[in-house]
Every structure is written in structure tokens, then in C-alpha cells.
Amino acid sequence: MQNKFKNHIYKNLPFLKDKKLLIAISGGVDSVVLAQLLTTLNFTVSLAHCNFQLRGLESDLDEEFVINLGEKLNLQTFTTNVLINPNGSIQLAAREFRYEWFQELIETHNFDFVLTAHHADDILETFLINLTRGSGLDGFTGIPEINGNIIRPLLPFSREEIKAYATSNNISWREDQSNASTKYVRNKIRHQIAPVLKEINPNLLTSFAKTIDNLKESKEIINDRIKDVVKEITTEKDGILKFEISKIQQLKNPKAYLYEILKKYQFTEWNDVFNLLSAQSGKQILSESHILLKDRNFLILSDRDFEIAQEPSYFIHENTKEIKSPIQLTFEEVTQENKQHKNTIYVGAEKLQFPLIVRKWENGDYFYPLGMQGKKKLSKYFKDEKLSLFEKKDLWLLCNSKNEIIWVIGKRQDQRFVSKTASKNIKITLIKHK
Amino acid sequence: MQNKFKNHIYKNLPFLKDKKLLIAISGGVDSVVLAQLLTTLNFTVSLAHCNFQLRGLESDLDEEFVINLGEKLNLQTFTTNVLINPNGSIQLAAREFRYEWFQELIETHNFDFVLTAHHADDILETFLINLTRGSGLDGFTGIPEINGNIIRPLLPFSREEIKAYATSNNISWREDQSNASTKYVRNKIRHQIAPVLKEINPNLLTSFAKTIDNLKESKEIINDRIKDVVKEITTEKDGILKFEISKIQQLKNPKAYLYEILKKYQFTEWNDVFNLLSAQSGKQILSESHILLKDRNFLILSDRDFEIAQEPSYFIHENTKEIKSPIQLTFEEVTQENKQHKNTIYVGAEKLQFPLIVRKWENGDYFYPLGMQGKKKLSKYFKDEKLSLFEKKDLWLLCNSKNEIIWVIGKRQDQRFVSKTASKNIKITLIKHK
Numbered sequence: 029m030q031n032k033f034k035n036h037i038y039k040n041l042p043f044l045k046d047k048k049l050l051i052a053i054s055g056g057v058d059s060v061v062l063a064q065l066l067t068t069l070n071f072t073v074s075l076a077h078c079n080f081q082l083r084g085l086e087s088d089l090d091e092e093f094v095i096n097l098g099e100k101l102n103l104q105t106f107t108t109n110v111l112i113n114p115n116g117s118i119q120l121a122a123r124e125f126r127y128e129w130f131q132e133l134i135e136t137h138n139f140d141f142v143l144t145a146h147h148a149d150d151i152l153e154t155f156l157i158n159l160t161r162g163s164g165l166d167g168f169t170g171i172p173e174i175n176g177n178i179i180r181p182l183l184p185f186s187r188e189e190i191k192a193y194a195t196s197n198n199i200s201w202r203e204d205q206s207n208a209s210t211k212y213v214r215n216k217i218r219h220q221i222a223p224v225l226k227e228i229n230p231n232l233l234t235s236f237a238k239t240i241d242n243l244k245e246s247k248e249i250i251n252d253r254i255k256d257v258v259k260e261i262t263t264e265k266d267g268i269l270k271f272e273i274s275k276i277q278q279l280k281n282p283k284a285y286l287y288e289i290l291k292k293y294q295f296t297e298w299n300d301v302f303n304l305l306s307a308q309s310g311k312q313i314l315s316e317s318h319i320l321l322k323d324r325n326f327l328i329l330s331d332r333d334f335e336i337a338q339e340p341s342y343f344i345h346e347n348t349k350e351i352k353s354p355i356q357l358t359f360e361e362v363t364q365e366n367k368q369h370k371n372t373i374y375v376g377a378e379k380l381q382f383p384l385i386v387r388k389w390e391n392g393d394y395f396y397p398l399g400m401q402g403k404k405k406l407s408k409y410f411k412d413e414k415l416s417l418f419e420k421k422d423l424w425l426l427c428n429s430k431n432e433i434i435w436v437i438g439k440r441q442d443q444r445f446v447s448k449t450a451s452k453n454i455k456i457t458l459i460k461h462k
Numbered sequence: 463m464q465n466k467f468k469n470h471i472y473k474n475l476p477f478l479k480d481k482k483l484l485i486a487i488s489g490g491v492d493s494v495v496l497a498q499l500l501t502t503l504n505f506t507v508s509l510a511h512c513n514f515q516l517r518g519l520e521s522d523l524d525e526e527f528v529i530n531l532g533e534k535l536n537l538q539t540f541t542t543n544v545l546i547n548p549n550g551s552i553q554l555a556a557r558e559f560r561y562e563w564f565q566e567l568i569e570t571h572n573f574d575f576v577l578t579a580h581h582a583d584d585i586l587e588t589f590l591i592n593l594t595r596g597s598g599l600d601g602f603t604g605i606p607e608i609n610g611n612i613i614r615p616l617l618p619f620s621r622e623e624i625k626a627y628a629t630s631n632n633i634s635w636r637e638d639q640s641n642a643s644t645k646y647v648r649n650k651i652r653h654q655i656a657p658v659l660k661e662i663n664p665n666l667l668t669s670f671a672k673t674i675d676n677l678k679e680s681k682e683i684i685n686d687r688i689k690d691v692v693k694e695i696t697t698e699k700d701g702i703l704k705f706e707i708s709k710i711q712q713l714k715n716p717k718a719y720l721y722e723i724l725k726k727y728q729f730t731e732w733n734d735v736f737n738l739l740s741a742q743s744g745k746q747i748l749s750e751s752h753i754l755l756k757d758r759n760f761l762i763l764s765d766r767d768f769e770i771a772q773e774p775s776y777f778i779h780e781n782t783k784e785i786k787s788p789i790q791l792t793f794e795e796v797t798q799e800n801k802q803h804k805n806t807i808y809v810g811a812e813k814l815q816f817p818l819i820v821r822k823w824e825n826g827d828y829f830y831p832l833g834m835q836g837k838k839k840l841s842k843y844f845k846d847e848k849l850s851l852f853e854k855k856d857l858w859l860l861c862n863s864k865n866e867i868i869w870v871i872g873k874r875q876d877q878r879f880v881s882k883t884a885s886k887n888i889k890i891t892l893i894k895h896k
Contacts, residue, residue: 220658235595246598246599252687288683
């Protein structure tokens with residue numbers, strides 16, 4: 029039994045051997061088996077467990093179990109304790125938090141890969157969940173075994189095989205008793221549908237794996253075609269894409285093509301997008317991130333943030349007391365630092381390199397938010413803070429002469445420019461936001 | 463309730479109004495509702511029911527029910543009574559027989575379309591059946607509403623909607639109690655899986671219809687791409703296709719492309735097909751109908767029947783008593799006709815137009831088999847008789863000067879050349895098959 033897992037890892041993931049691995053572990057049978065297995069193989073592993081406190085005492089017992097397992101296996105163990113309270117699905121928010129935390133651990137502790145314990149039954153369940161919701165090819169092509177620095181070594185194996193491994197190796201685990209509504213759908217599929225499918229075909233997971241491969245191959249062919257078509261219909265200038273409408277209309281199914289070409293730009297109203305082909309010049313459709321504009325014979329796609337970056341930068345020289353444009357800021361030397369708030373920050377005078385710059389944000393900008401750990405992309409920060417497009421558009425940054433962000437004005441200061449020891453601080457105040 | 467069905471038909475299938483329609487009817491709620499509905503709409507319909515006698519008395523009661531319904535609605539009703547005993551699946555053989563019989567009725571009675579009562583739940587069930595078996599995009603794109611002269615007017619509606627229509631219109635139907643093993647899978651899916659999916663999403667069939675549309679669009683894009691690629695890699699000469707291997711190998715996923723390009727030629731061993739790319743020149747793969755040959759830098763695809771048609775034709779002039787090549791036949795005038803058998807036929811002398819021709823069969827050949835009704839494609843006849851490739855290769859035809867088939871030699875005589883009244887018959891005997 030153990031050999032099956034070992035062989036798969038040696039054959040398909042041989043490079044894991046010499047790497048520093050972080051296992052995402054819940055305490056459930058899958059991730060505990062993964063941890064035990066890789067320990068048995070003498071791989072270099074650590075554990076990472078998120079406690080979202082969604083199931084009270086049970087959640088704490090999971091955490092305790094993982095900590096004890098780490099001690100028993102002599103593995104470095106990271107845990108984090110988070111209360112999430114999202115607008116949307118807790119499940120989704122928890123997932124996002126988890127993967128973000130893993131990436132942070134990777135950066136901070138130089139891990140090479142995060143390993144998760146997803147298995148073949150998870151793929152089937154996800155397929156069926158997407159089927160109940162309505163989906164398309166993208167929702168039916170499974171979970172990738174390798175995706176960037178995330179690796180899923182148990183993906184070819186069934187839950188049953190994993191449990192058998194646990195049992196035959198006297199491995200204990202925590203059973204997730206949760207019937208929380210967020211898990212309702214997956215549980216129904218796991219306990220009521222998958223077993224019937226397996227009754228019909230005892231080798232279901234094997235034939236299903238082949239099915240997924242077939243669908244992936246279909247997707248590859250589509251991607252090849254889309255690449256050809258995009259080349260054919262597109263001209264690009266300064267990061268703005270122009271699609272020639274007459275060429276789109278010559279395609280056999282323009283709507284299907286528009287979907288495939290534009291899906292990565294977060295459009296959702298595909299009928300509107302399609303109707304744009306025959307709409308009046310000047311009409312446009314907005315996605316979360318992009319604008320699609322009908323302009324005579326073209327559909328013009330531009331990044332909604334792009335327009336923001338077109339504003340000029342403003343320079344602030346040493347000893348300036350106040351600027352009034354593009355926004356009103358005052359600068360004042362103070363000896364003591366009062367509590368900073370949204371519209372006032374204190375910066376160590378010795379840390380400022382003039383001229384300062386006031387400018388709009390650009391893709392790729394990052395900063396070190398005060399009160400958080402490490403560096404963060406501005407786009408990510410905006411997303412976490414749920415800034416609307418309009419708020420993002422209105423925002424200005426205060427940077428030093430090296431273009432490092434000192435202040436996301438009116439939002440959050442960068443910790444690099446705070447000086448606790450300085451006798452001379454500069455108090456910067458936003459008087460009136462534009 | 464009724465309006466929903468009516469509106470759909472008026473809007474999407476308006477051309478049915480003036481056509482001669484044949485409804486495939488089992489006696490179950492779906493097909494009975496379809497018959498009642500179209501009668502209410504004053505469409506020109508007839509009924510066709512196959513009794514396969516698979517469920518004893520129940521099958522006969524179904525037939526009786528349909529005949530009574532036809533009388534009640536004042537519709538012409540066709541029934542046929544068949545015992546099938548296939549090598550493979552009864553379900554499949556019955557389906558094939560049914561559609562073939564419908565096509566015969568269409569030809570004989572000048573129907574425009576066959577209408578079947580498939581509905582949205584059937585699509586879902588078929589999707590899930592294919593999922594349990596292992597499938598790919600082709601198995602997930604549903605049942606077409608219009609396919610040649612077969613039309614499915616109830617396809618957008620659920621079984622529930624159809625039953626509600628029946629109930630509110632006091633329509634009675636026959637419940638199929640069968641749990642025959644051939645229906646085992648569909649029944650399990652219908653009664654154990656579909657209901658749970660609908661609990662999870664009460665609008666399942668609506669979102670599922672969208673899913674199917676999305677997958678169909680994916681398939682269209684694939685077809686566009688395959689067309690491009692085939693054009694790029696193929697040269698054709700005399701119906702033989704040559705694919706340039708180096709160009710296939712330049713594709714990102716040659717195996718996926720080979721599958722899409724060659725699937726219509728009945729290959730099944732896709733690994734073998736793929737390995738042919740790098741095999742020794744001269745190696746070949748056979749499908750039921752085709753040969754794929756590696757020939758230096760090309761894969762050459764040819765019809766397995768094609769080689770057969772390359773043999774010359776042989777002429778037989780009036781008063782010939784015997785030919786020895788390509789096969790040995792004797793011709794003898796007789797006044798009375800004995801029982802014909804496999805190797806001897808009797809033909810009305812007045813019906814023979816010389817010179818007769820002995821030749822191999824070709825695609826498109828058809829004849830009027832003695833003992834069957836109407837005309838039949840030779841390829842179809844061979845299939846029904848389960849002739850092996852070698853038997854088909856060895857076969858010769860005896861034709862008249864107009865190239866009409868008189869005898870599939872050693873197999874079956876054509877009824878057009880039999881003369882019950884002739885005083886002079888020609889007895890033709892196959893002495894020795896080559």
C-alpha cells in the first residue's frame with residue numbers, strides 16, 4: 029500500500045526530495061497521511077495549520093492535534109488563528125486567506141513548495157459541484173497536480189486508498205464532523221452521489237481520471253485556436269488591445285470566441301459583450317478590471333487602472349510647507365509624534381529623500397503597510413480593503429525620490445519611513461481630498 | 463402549462479406545422495404527451511411503435527395502448543413486432559433497429575420528420591451515464607434538438623413539466639416498470655442521483671442547459687481548429703489522405719490532435735495511433751473501416767474497402783455457359799425454378815440485360831434483397847449480416863448492363879430479377895468460390 033504512494037512520488041515528483049516543503053494540514057486523514065508519508069520518506073517538511081475557529085472547541089482541538097503531530101514527527105509547525113468575516117462565502121475567504129498565508133511562509137522561511145493533500149475524490153466532487161452550479165469546460169478540468177509552487181502529491185489516489193494507508197500504519201487523525209452550511213453541497217455530493225456513481229462503476233475514479241485528461245486535451249486545442257484567432261484579429265498599441273470587429277464576425281460562433289478571448293479580463297455579462305459587436309460606436313462594457321469599448325470597426329480593450337496611471341507626477345522639494353495640487357498636503361516639523369490617523373502620518377525626517385513625489389499608482393507598485401508583516405502589492409492591498417474602482421482612481425501616493433511608497437494617502441502609511449527614535453519627525457497632513 | 467410547450471414549438475420549430483410527422487411512441491408519458499400535444503395543435507402526425515417483446519405481456523400491453531391511443535386520436539399508427547438477439551447490448555441493438563425502421567417508414571410513407579419525446583432530464587441522465595463510463599467532450603454535449611430528419615420538440619422541458627401537462631390534461635400513459643439490467647444504470651441515475659442534484663440546485667436543469675451550451679461552444683471552437691490543422695497537415699490524392707508527420711509533431715499535443723482528426727474513422731487504440739508517429743515505416747493500425755499506415759514522413763489513411771474497389775470488372779455476354787474467372791459461375795436455361803439457395807439463384811430470363819458484369823462492390827451500392835422490404839445499402843446489409851472485413855473483400859457482385867445488382871454472389875439475390883411468371887429462367891450457380 030505504502031509503495032503505491034512512494035512510487036508515485038519518486039516517479040512523478042522526484043524533485044521534491046531535495047526541497048524544503050510546507051504541508052498544508054487540517055488534521056484530517058488526507059493531510060495527516062501526507063505528512064506521515066513524507067516524513068517516512070525523509071523529505072524536508074514543515075507543517076502549516078490555519079485555525080479559522082469556525083467550529084468552536086473542535087477547531088482548537090484540530091490545532092492542538094496538528095501541534096502534537098508536529099512534535100511527534102519532529103517537524104517545524106506553523107499555526108495561525110484567524111477570525112474571518114467575509115462579505116461572501118466563508119469557504120472562499122478562508123481558502124484565499126490560507127493560500128496567502130502559505131505564500132507568506134514560503135517567502136519568509138524559504139520554502140520551495142506548498143503541498144496539499146487533495147486527492148481523486150476531491151476532483152470528482154469539484155466536478156459535480158460545478159455541474160450543479162452550471163459550468164463549462166473550465167469547470168470540468170480538475171485540480172492541477174502542479175500549479176506554480178503548489179503541489180498535490182496524493183491527487184491520483186482515492187480517499188479510500190488514503191484511509192487504508194492510515195489504518196494499516198496506525199495513523200490517527202481528526203474526523204471533521206462539520207455539517208456547516210458552507211460544506212453542505214460537498215457533503216451531499218460526497219455521501220449521496222459519489223457512492224452511487226461508484227456502485228455503477230467500481231472503477232469510477234480511474235475512468236474519471238481519463239475523462240479529465242480528455243477534457244484537458246480539449247482545452248489545449250481550444251487554447252491553440254484562441255491564440256491563432258487573437259493573433260489574427262488583434263492589434264496592440266501601448267498595452268491597449270484592438271479587436272477588428274469584421275474579423276470577429278467572420279468567426280463561426282463569435283460569442284463563443286469572445287468568451288474565450290475575454291474571460292481572463294473578468295467580464296461576466298457575455299450577452300452584453302456580444303451585443304457590443306453591433307452596438308453604436310462609443311458604447312462600452314465594464315468588468316471589474318477592464319473596459320471594452322466599441323469604437324467604429326474595433327472593440328478596444330483597456331485596463332481600467334490604465335487611465336489612472338496617465339496622470340502626471342508632482343514633485344515636492346525640501347522645506348515645502350504645503351502643496352495644493354493635485355491634492356492639498358501640509359508638512360510640519362514636530363519633535364514628538366502623536367498618534368497617526370488616516371489623514372495624518374509622522375515620518376522620520378532623516379528617512380525622507382527629496383524630492384518627494386505625489387503620483388497615481390501603477391501596476392506592480394508595492395509597499396510595506398504599517399501594522400502588517402512584510403511587503404504587499406498595492407493591487408492586493410486594494411483588493412483586501414475592498415476599494416471600489418472609484419476609490420482606487422481617486423487615490424494618490426506619496427513617494428520618495430527613489431519612488432518608494434511612503435504613504436498611500438488617506439489610507440495607510442509604509443512602515444519603512446516610520447522612525448520611533450527620531451527626534452525630528454515630519455507630520456504630513458491631508459487637508460482636503462480632491 | 464400547455465402554452466409553454468406550444469410557444470416553444472411555434473417559436474423554435476415553426477416549420478413543423480405543414481409537415482408530415484411521425485412520432486416515435488413507447489406509450490410512456492413523454493411520447494404520449496408529445497402525441498396529444500401535436501394532435502391538439504392540429505399537426506399532421508402518425509404514430510410508430512416498436513414492440514421488442516422484452517417484457518412479455520407488458521410489452522404487448524404497451525403496443526395495445528398505443529394502438530388504442532391512435533384510434534382515439536384518429537391517427538395512423540404503425541407497429542412492428544421484433545425479437546432482437548444481438549451480440550452486444552440489447553438496448554443499443556433495439557435503438558438501431560428502431561431508427562432504421564423509422565427511416566424506412568419515412569421513405570415508404572413520405573414523412574418529413576421523425577419526432578422523439580426526449581427531454582431535459584434525458585440529457586442530464588445521458589451526461590451522467592457517460593460520466594460513469596468515462597468520456598470526453600463529445601459525451602458531454604447532449605442530445606441535439608434537430609439532427610437530420612429527427613426532431614425532439616420536448617428537449618427543453620423537464621420530465622416533471624411533461625408529467626404535469628399529462629395530469630392537468632387527463633392524459634393517461636403506460637408506466638415502464640422495467641428494472642431490466644440494461645436499464646439499471648439509467649434507473650439508478652434517475653432515481654438516486656438526479657434528485658439529489660436537484661435538491662442542491664432546484665434550478666439544476668436550467669443551469670445544466672447552459673452548461674451544455676457552453677460545452678457545445680467549446681466543441682465548435684475545437685472543430686474550427688481541427689479544420690485549420692487538417693488543412694495544414696494534409697494532402698489528398700484519389701480519396702487517400704496523407705498527413706505530414708513533422709507537422710503533427712510540431713503541434714503542442716499531437717495525441718490530442720490525432721484523436722480529434724481521426725475519431726470519425728473508428729480507431730479506438732489511440733496509444734497505438736500516437737506511437738505510429740515514431741514507428742518504423744511500413745507499420746500500420748487498422749480500425750473497423752480504415753487503415754492508417756506509417757510511410758516514411760507521412761501517415762497515410764485509407765478506406766479498408768477502397769482496395770476492394772480497385773479490382774477490374776468482368777463482362778459476361780449472352781449465351782455464356784460458364785466463366786472461370788474471377789470466380790466460377792455456370793449459367794443454365796431451365797423451365798422450372800427449384801428452390802434457390804446460397805450458391806444457386808433463378809432469374810427471369812427476360813429480365814436480364816446483357817452484358818452482365820461481375821465486379822467488386824463499391825461505396826454507394828444498394829440492392830433490393832429478396833425476402834426483405836425495400837432497398838438497402840450494401841454497406842448496411844454487410845453490417846447487419848456481420849460480414850468480416852475479409853468476407854467483404856472476397857465478395858463479388860453480379861450486375862446487369864445497367865450496373866444494377868442481380869446477386870450478391872453466394873449471399874443474397876435481388877428481388878427485382880426474380881420472375882415468378884417466366885417460363886424461361888436462368889439458373890446461375892456459384893461452383894467454387896475463389
